[in-house]
Amino acid sequence: MTPDEETKSKLEELDRKTRELEACLAAMNIVGSSLDLESVLNRSISTAMQVMNCEASSVMLLDEETGELYFQQAAGDASEKVKEIRIPPGEGIAGWVVQNEEPVVIEDARNDPRFYKKADDTTGFVTRSMLAVPLRAKEKIIGVAEAINKKDGAFTKDDLPLFEAYASLAGIAIENARMHERLVRQELVERELDIARQIQTGMQGPETAQFEAFRFTALSIPARSVGGDFYDWISLGEDKALVAIGDVSGKGVPAALLMSNTLSRLRADVLHMESLSEMVKNLNSYLCATSQRGLFVTFLVMLLNPGGVVEYVSAGHPLPLYLSDRADASLPSTKNPPLGIVPGAAYTSATTSLQEGEVLVFYTDGVTEAASPSKEFFELSRLRAACESVRKTPEKIPATVFEHVKIFERGAERADDLTVLSLAYGSGGPVLLITYSCLTPDDLAEMRRQVETFLAQLALPERERVKIVLAADEVCTNIYRHAYQGKGGPVTIRGWVENGAVYFEFKDKGMGRIPEFPPQTDSESELKPGGLGLIILNEVMDSVTFTRNPEGGCTLRTKKNLEGGFE
Amino acid sequence: MQVTQDQGPGDSRILRITGEVDLKSSPSLRSELQQVLSQKPPALLIDLENCSYIDSSGIATFVEALQMLNTFQGKLALVRVTQRVKDIFEIAHLDGIFPMFPSMEDAARELGLA
Structure with missing residues (x-):
């Protein structure tokens, strides 16, 4: 080169x-x-x-x-x-x-x-x-x-x-x-799960609800994005409400699908419910026919009646924790299989009566089986202790239980969904319940005494009390004279306090027409039957509604605000 | 409820009502009023000092009494009405219709009874 x-x-x-x-x-x-x-x-x-x-x-x-x-x-x-x-x-x-x-x-x-x-x-x-x-x-x-x-x-x-x-x-x-x-796709899947979770959360019952003297608070947190726990609160007209809690075996999307299926079926069935047992029996038949892959549902449903009487059916679900001062307060067991396993199974119900200040805590096993890093379970005893610590403010129970569980877990990965519902009876204020098998004018004085006693427990000036007692009297008078045409008949009167107002409900089984309300305050309408009574009622109460009961008769509901608005 | 009758000044009649007037007691109040008014007194003084409660059926009997008195130019006065009962008349928007007086003397003077 x-x-x-x-x-x-x-x-x-x-x-x-x-x-x-x-x-x-x-x-x-x-x-x-x-x-x-x-x-x-x-x-x-x-x-x-x-x-x-x-x-x-x-x-x-x-x-x-x-x-x-x-x-x-x-x-x-x-x-x-x-x-x-x-x-x-x-x-x-x-x-x-x-x-x-x-x-x-x-x-x-x-x-x-x-x-x-x-x-x-x-x-x-x-x-x-x-x-x-x-x-x-x-x-x-x-x-x-x-x-x-x-x-x-x-x-x-x-x-x-x-x-x-x-x-x-x-x-x-x-x-x-x-x-x-891949990450983007995974994120997309996660976002979809997140949406599924939102939909599922939207399907759950309300976070708080109230019926008569029952006060309901709920909290449910899925372990994965979507879970198998569910709960609901359903108002059944004016005189009943229903609480349901359930846990679908398994987790993730299949459990969530079965959960939403159960929930929507329950909501449909409850509208034409003949009896609680029958409804759960039908729900079981439906789930036996539709659920697959060995999935099943533990389920507890409770019907709330005025006066604290509750009827319930447990389908393999733990009974609520009973917080009470009475030594003998307990819920009889109903011993039924979970839903979706035994076709044609019969479901028995039990009934108990809640007393003033008592609380039921519904939960899913995700709570009692929450595990600490050392694989210890949260157990019923810790759940009870957490509930008792805030028993006087029952609406705090679900959140408090979660806090306790979280501390107990100390960061250990949660295996199951957590759901806690508290159902408190009374202690939200005084409650009135008067039932007459046949109301006549002879009962009016005693009725007024009871309403007065009930009202005396509220922060109400005496003049307001007198007016409310008068309004209650006028309603009963009208029921006697018009719904029962001067012959008398069954009447139930309920009174309770809710969101700063006192409510009354008068329920009859008579033939009365629903009057024109609010009444015209001219001299002519005062001459109409019950005219003056209606004027008084309208004057005293902040709102008055009449509804016709499906089983016949009429329910009149009144509301009187407790704060402000006093003349 | 109890009702007692008395002779008032200048041929007027006094009706004293004790207790509560409601749907149970208003029929007997009504017959008592009708009996008194059948004598067409120039004035009827209803003493409500011891009447603790009155419902719309009670008020209706007073309205009826007023209407009867009007037919023969008789006068009606409600005397010594408690605040509770006054409130009830107010709610019924009928407080302006019935003359109310704090004492029998005031009522007698205002109505021109000797």
């Missing part, structure tokens, strides 16, 4: 090294530039074409299921057509690269037996020389990068290191983009 030739060769060498460095820098930029697979590949290929000074370039990826190679991205004259091509395993130069895990330099493709001619036949592109190198991600071959037809002459072995350097960075970029795509 002459000194000139030597110099030239050194310069060429230097030139190549410079291009290699540029290529590496360009390829490195690609790795960090984007997380979108398509834009990463686009950039890699245009970089490859520039750096390798070639007519076309492509990235083929391996279909892990079929072993075929497909053109993920290509640049050059035939870049659109090649996308239709799928190269069977082991075929063509790219197939050879995958099988042998080695790069290939082909100076004359048409005369190389490994060349996959179909690609050129499809595209009309003429491949002369090419470089094909494996694309790797975490030591695994994920595809092949090709540079085709060097613009000045043919590819040689000298071009390989540069293309390999490019390919190794492209591999990383592809892997990053794929990983990102």
Whole structure:
């Protein structure tokens, strides 16, 4: 080699090294530039074409299921057509690269037996020389990068290191983009679960509710995004309400589906419920017929009646915790199987009477079986202690139980949903309940005494008390005279305090018409039957509603605000 | 409820009502009033000092008495009405219809009874 030739060769060498460095820098930029697979590949290929000074370039990826190679991205004259091509395993130069895990330099493709001619036949592109190198991600071959037809002459072995350097960075970029795509997809699934959770939470019953002297507070937290616990509070007209709690075996989406199925069925069935036992029996038959995969539901439903009388059916669900000062306060067991297991099973109910100040705490086994890091269970004893600590403010029970469970778990992963409902009777204020099998004028004085005694427990000025007693008297008088046409009949009077107002309800079974209300305050209407009584009623109460009972008779409900508004 | 009758100044009649007037007792109050008014006294003074309660049926009997008195230009006065009962008349919007006096003397003077 002459000194000139030597110099030239050194310069060429230097030139190549410079291009290699540029290529590496360009390829490195690609790795960090984007997380979108398509834009990463686009950039890699245009970089490859520039750096390798070639007519076309492509990235083929391996279909892990079929072993075929497909053109993920290509640049050059035939870049659109090649996308239709799928190269069977082991075929063509790219197939050879995958099988042998080695790069290939082909100076004359048409005369190389490994060349996959179909690609050129499809595209009309003429491949002369090419470089094909494996694309790797975490030591695994994920595809092949090709540079085709060097613009000045043919590819040689000298071009390989540069293309390999490019390919190794492209591999990383592809892997990053794929990983990102997986993350995005996972996030999408999680977001969908989150939406499912919101829908499920929306399906659950209200967080608080009130009926007569019953006060209800609920809290339910699923262990996974969607859970199998459910609860509900359903008002049944004016004189009954229903509490339900349930736990579907299993967790996640299948449990949630069965849960929503049970809940919607319950809501539909309850409207034409004949008896509690019968309703649960029907619910069981329905779930036996529809639930699959060994899923079942433990369920407890309780019907609340005025005066604290509750009827309940437990279908394999733990009975509520009974917080009471009475030593003998207990709920008789009903011993029924869970729902969805025994077709045609009969369900028995039990009845008990809650006293003033007593509380029932409904829960799912996620609470008692919450585990500490040392695998100890929360147990009934801790649940009771948590409840007793706030018994005087029963609306705080669910949140307090959760706090206690959380402290007990000390960060241990929760295995099951948690649901706690507190049902307090009374202590939200005084309650009045008077029932007459046959109300006559002889009962009126005693009725007034009872209403007066009830009202004396409220922060009401004496003059207001007198007015309310008068209004109650007028209602009873009208019921006697008009609903029972002066003959008397059954009347139930209830009074309670709710959200800063005192409510009364007068229920009869008579034939009376619902009067025009509020009455016209002219002298003519005062002469109508009951006219003056209605005027008084309208004057005293903040609101008065009449409704016809489905079983006959009428219910009159009055509301009088306790705070402000006194004349 | 108990009702007693008395002779008042200038041929007027006094009716003293004790206790509570409601749907149970208003019929006997009504017959008592009708009996007194059948004698067409020039004035009827109803003493409500010991009447603790009256309902709309009681008020209705007073309205009826007032209407009967009007037929022969008799006068009606409610005397010594407790605040409780006054409140009830107010609620019924009938407090302006019945002249009320704090004492028998006031009533006799205002009604021009000797």
